Amino acid sequence: MASFSCSTWCSQMTLICIFLFMRLSSAGDPFKFLNFEVSYIDASPLGVSQQVIAINGKFPGPTLNVTTNDNVVVNVRNKLDEELLLHWSGVQQKKTSWQDGLPGTNCPIPPKWNWTYQFQVKDQIGSFFYFPSLNFQRASGGFGGITINNRDEIPIPFNFPDGDITIMIGDWYTRNHTSLRSTLLAGKDLGKPDGVLINGKGPYRYNDTIVPDGIDYETITVHPGKTYRIRVSNVGISTSLNFRIQNHNLLLAEAEGSYTVQQNYTSLDIHVGQSYSFLVTMDQNASSDYYIVASARFVNQSQWQRVTGVGILTYTNSKGKAHGPLPAPPQDEFDKTYSMNQARSIRWNVTASGARPNPQGSFRYGSINVTEIYVIQNKPPTTVDGKRRTTLNGVSFVNPKTPIRLADQYKLKGVYKLDFPTAPLTGPPKMETSVINGTFRGFMEVIFQNNDTKVHTYHMSGYAFFVVGMDYGVWSNNSRGTYNKWDGIARTTTQVFPGAWTAILVSLDNVGIWNLRTENLDSWYLGQETYIKVVNPEPTNKTELPIPDNALFCGQLNKLQKPQDISYATSIKGNASKFSYMLLLLVSTIFAVFQ
Ligand SMILES: [Cu+2]
Known part of the structure; x- marks a missing residue:
């Protein structure tokens, strides 16, 4: 006691x-x-x-x-x-x-x-x-x-699974975040990651020359014949990963809060910040354990061999260790449409019950009139005010010392500007605290145009958005003809392929200040983000709760902060x-x- x-x-x-x-x-x-x-x-x-x-x-x-x-x-x-x-x-x-x-x-x-x-x-x-x-x-x-x-x-729109397993995959450096930060601030690129972790652990030694001895790897124990819900998130820095389990089907069931039309995949590309649920039936003969693999995508495999996460799936009646080569990744080096077609194949289960996005009470996002349109373009890092920075529409976001939401609450002026451009700026890039002025209960269309050479994922706080289209090339008004207006997946993080665009629709029914950012951590750190401000013109506690009583203060509001007794820090x-x-x-x- x-x-x-x-x-x-x-x-x-x-x-x-x-x-x-x-x-x-x-x-x-x-x-x-x-x-x-x-x-x-x-x-x-x-x-x-x-x-x-x-x-x-x-x-x-x-x-x-x-x-x-x-x-x-x-x-x-x-x-x-x-x-x-x-x-x-x-x-x-x-x-x-x-x-x-x-x-x-x-x-x-x-x-x-x-x-x-x-x-x-x-x-x-x-x-x-x-x-x-x-x-x-x-x-x-x-x-x-x-x-x-x-x-x-x-x-739930499937039989209740026999077990629930959470797997975090992500690229990893042996340098810590302070060292990586210094590299970025010095204007350099992070370079190739040192590996991929699965649930915080390194790779199983599937190959003596590639994997050193003595590394602790993740083992997931399952019962033969049972079906598990396996939830996989890419929590990494900037590497798209291909996820697969040797000899096992991945039946996709959910993507970031929406049940999907259930489809089988032998492997799925999971980009930084994305999460999926798979139903996996343990239907193999357990003659050996099986590899769980998360390997770097869209890279030269021979140079990136070490950037591969390997865990072990073991049946309770397993007869031996996993051995031999890893299951192969998609062989699509010269086919840039493979991954995009896979992304397009992920569809919303529009008949599943349970909580789901319900824009303007209709569930029919395809028939709602768009009230505001943003074409948001990113480019490779560039020099802004003498620093290596990233931009959206030519603006490299500067986080203010006083949080935007608090600045509004206390009616502070000059903390940010509500002038985020609806299309890429033509002049030289600039450093600004430039925010999107969203319309409460508006219906916003955002087209992400990726002019960089690698996949970027975008995340929006406060909402799930509908992913309605993606294609290579430059988006134009005509591209709307290709939109999926019926069962596009509602999710929180979408990939945008290099040299391609992705279009989303979002119902701005949640009052607040909401971050719109790339999940690629290096690009985010260098300014590739903004916020969307959504205000209910009618003052009421019904659409936004009052400021919490424990709110912390900083920046211009520093004086409001009471000291905290940290003596009982146990x-x-x-x-x-x-x-x-x-x-x-x-x-x-x-x-x-x-x-
Ligand atoms: Cu968020």
Whole structure:
């Protein structure tokens, strides 16, 4: 039994107070309480010792496992020596852009401080991941899965799986994020990654010359004949990965919060920031284990051999180790349409029940009139004001010292400009805090035009958008004739192939300040992002919750910040935390009843 020293008691009382003063967004829906302690640990995923970012001592962090409409309360303790924000990528933060965990919405959590996120996963299902959004930290870890389950009474469009497995894949460097950051700030390219990790672990030694001895690899144990839901996210820096499991079919079932038309793939390209669910039936004879592979895509395979993640799928009745060569990646070196056709083949299951996007209450995005159009073009890095920077439409985004959402709240002038260009600027590129002026309840069409030489993925916070078209060449008005107006997938992160465009439609029904960025971490870090501002002209708490009482202040609002007592910076664990949760639950119930 933990002893209740004053410091523990005080911290519990503080938690309770914070909690009491939080607005209960929806008192009827269940609450899930979590503690996330973010710290460095030593790990050697590729055989080289390095500092990685762990959550509660784990790398990757624990999966946030919640259910549609849950109220999620995550008390984050920053034990790094740097500022921290966690972004719950894919969580739409309906009415709560205050909780989005990005520099445009939140002041960073200083070292040793804690900050409690509270948000509701309203009307959402699916597979996503969270990650630290500041200062290139994702390159050192700090990520973990997000699983939003259907509520019990809502059927899923397939038999309930016998198991649920989360797999994080991503390219990896043996240098940590501070070193990678310096490389970028020095105007250099990061170069080829040192490997690909699967759930924070290096490759199985499938080949003695390529993989050194003594590397810890991921093993996933399964029962023969059973069907598992395998959720895979690419949490890496900038490498598109091809995912495959030797001798096993991947039946695609979900993409970032939307059930898909179920189709079989032998492998699927998963670009940075994307998540999918596959149904995998363990229908092989277990004569040996099987390889799980995530290999770099669109690169010279002989030079990038080491940039391959290899894990092991082992049946409980397995008769031996996996051996021989890895299952081959797609042989499409001279066929640039293969991957794009695969992307186009991913369709929305328009008849599945459960939470799903419902633009303007119609479910028929194809018949809604577009109110604003943005053609957004990226180019390879270029020099802006003497620095190597990336741009969107010729603007390299500069994050303001005061978050945009807070600047609006306190009516500060001059923090940003609402002048993001609707098409690429023709003049020289510039550094600006230039934001998109979105229309509340408008229907926006965005065409991403990728003029770089590698795949870029784009993510939008606050929404799921419909991916309605993609093709090589330059987008024109005529391209609309090729749009899928019926079952384009609604998701949060889409790929844009080099020399190609991708078109999305999004219903701006969520008030707030929403990040629109490339997920390629190096390009994002150098300015390839903006925000969309969506304001309800009518002042009401119904479309956006008030500023949370625990909001942190920084920049021009620095003076509003009260100091935080960090003397009780010890973690709350074990029985003590259970006790405090019970108390919190009790207090919140009473509070809800008497509200
Ligand atoms: Cu996001």
